[in-house]
Amino acid sequence: MKPKRGGQGSLTGRVARGALYAALIIGLLVMMFPFIWMLVSSFKSFAEVVSRPSQPGLDAIISMFSPKEWVIGNYQQAWYVGIIDTNVAVWPEHTAQIGPLVIKWYDIPSAVPWYATIMARYFINSVFVSVTVLVGVLTTSVLAAYAFARMDFFGKNMIFLMFLATMMIPFEVTMIPNFVIIRNIQFNTPALPIFGYDLFGEAGKAGWYNTYAAQIVPWLASVFTIFMLRQYFLGIPQDFYDAARIDGCGHLRYLVQIVLPLSRPAIITGGLMTFLGSWNSLLWPILVTGKAELRPIQVGLSFFLAQEGSDYHLLMAAATMTILPIAILYFFGQRYFIEGIAASGVKG
């Protein structure tokens, strides 16, 4: 039987209900507080960030959350902060304009266009890597999940078990050999320049070290996504396939024209989770990138922290900018996030 919407709870007394809402709202404030604090602090001036409340009281608390003046310029400064090496070209074509200098927040050179900063570069890298991984994972996963769900073939169970077994292995075990593999990979690939850097690195260099390929290729398959999509595909009635078959429809056409449109929720969930995982990843990009211009935003942020550790108002502005794309994505797709996770957990 399907449970009624609205829950089956029984805390019904007025006082109990009041206490219940109070508890939930306090919980909400605790969960949201770090984000609120981040947002508020990102608009404070440096003086206000380092000033301490003098006497106890409500005023002190209110003043913590209401900056005397809202400094929108923090975002501009955070965007332009970043140590740009003499030999580092943020964007190759802008090397000449920027020249050898160290940009600090109090010294924003007007010659630098907004897209020529290191922050812009981090964002572009993250977007490029995450979107490529997203498209790649969905392609490989849809195909594999369909084969595992709908086709009967030699060695199917063994291969599927092998896929599942890799989920048991902690990342620490595979990251070391993967790093060695990445450093030693040698392919005669055609030159594919992306944002001024060759996608697969240059011949004779240390394999794929310091390339986009190293950040993308190992993550182009996801067992989690395959497993989730397979579960979903299994729920599509077999009759659909039989009918399509009679009309002379092959596997690929059936997959593209019938299965995919029917599986929209599962594909959106899988895509969101993949994008998120890629956008938020830190450890692997740290290992395989040595140049600032190839780092994604998370690594950039962690280096920003190491270099500008005390300018907390700028750090908070940078953190806000990092979180913003994910926050927007989350609020538009939260149904898919939450229900996808709940479903995968309850079934799995």
Add this chain to the structure above:
Amino acid sequence: MAHLKAAAFQGRVGPNPGPRRRYWKETLVAYVFILPATIVMVTFHFFPIFYAFYISLFNWGLIQGKFVGADNYIRAVTAEEFWRALNVTVYYVLGAVPLSLGIGLIVAYLLFQNIRGRSFFRTFYFMPYVMSLVAAAMVWRWLYHPNYGFFNDVLSLFSIEKWLWLDESAGVLSLFLGYLGLPFKNGYFTNGAWTAVFTVIMAALAVLCVAAVRRRSALGIVGLLVVGICFFFGAVDSFLLSTPGASLAKVPDPSLALVSVIIFATWQHVGFDIVLFLAGLTAISPELYEAGRIDGANEWQIFRHITIPLVSPITFFLMIISTIGTFQAFNHIYIMTQGGPLGATRTVTMFVFQNFYDFTRVGYASALAFILFFIILGLTIVQMRVVGRRVNY
């Protein structure tokens, strides 16, 4: 699976192209479908497992060195730092996992009551789980800052002295008992009489717990686990670390820095537990609650005897997933403390990373990672056998 068999069956009785030929034709098509995923999986996820083991047998720095056999493993298990890191990791897991599960279940139960705006609350509770760990850890690092942090600002409003939070390597118990004036430091009583009393208490507790376990009480298992862990790390201290004054009477004394990390990890992860528990609670048939109510059960009895047993599969699933995940935690520790102060938050994962990335001891780090893997595997098996049996499906 049933319709797959049906499909195969239909294929075999189908007309012209013989069933066998058709099966192999489908196999060929299927291989084309799984080929892209398989290439990536084999190259970067399956083959590396064996390659990692191979690497761990060599003295491997920047390049492959000479074969050393099990040397890396022996060096790992005899290294003081490894045992300290394991100690930190175990405290971290024992702190973060139950805290997150407990709070998650309670909040989910509150949300499950007939309230307005449930999905509104759920959306915000879940939010920290999706947001960037790096950014969130950065914010918290600042909240914890001894001079400029929000938490110390609040303490100062109540005229309480500054805490060092993430910079505090002393244990929370040491801090607390020291504040009370008891002779206690770094997990040990520094005074013979207190040590003796504590040892007797622990022994009595162990006996009680064994008795409880024989009566199949869950509390007994938990108690025994705690006693066992105290004893284990006491033994490690006395035999391997030669800590001055070490005896078997060790009290778990995680540093304040680690507790701060645990608080962050709970905040970050609890939304995931809430969402899963809520899904599990919604799946419980309402008749059971009504039956309980008709029989005159009060709120607590309903929660204890209906809700908890019926969500136990989810609790079990979450426990295994969170234990594995917590053992591998890296990002927030890297941002907040880098394993410091004085190794107080250096978990095994952090230790692997430092050996690999900072010291380029590739073979050694690989051996450490394998040991970590076997610990996780062993723990998962133990959880499945001990807890799995108690789950109501």
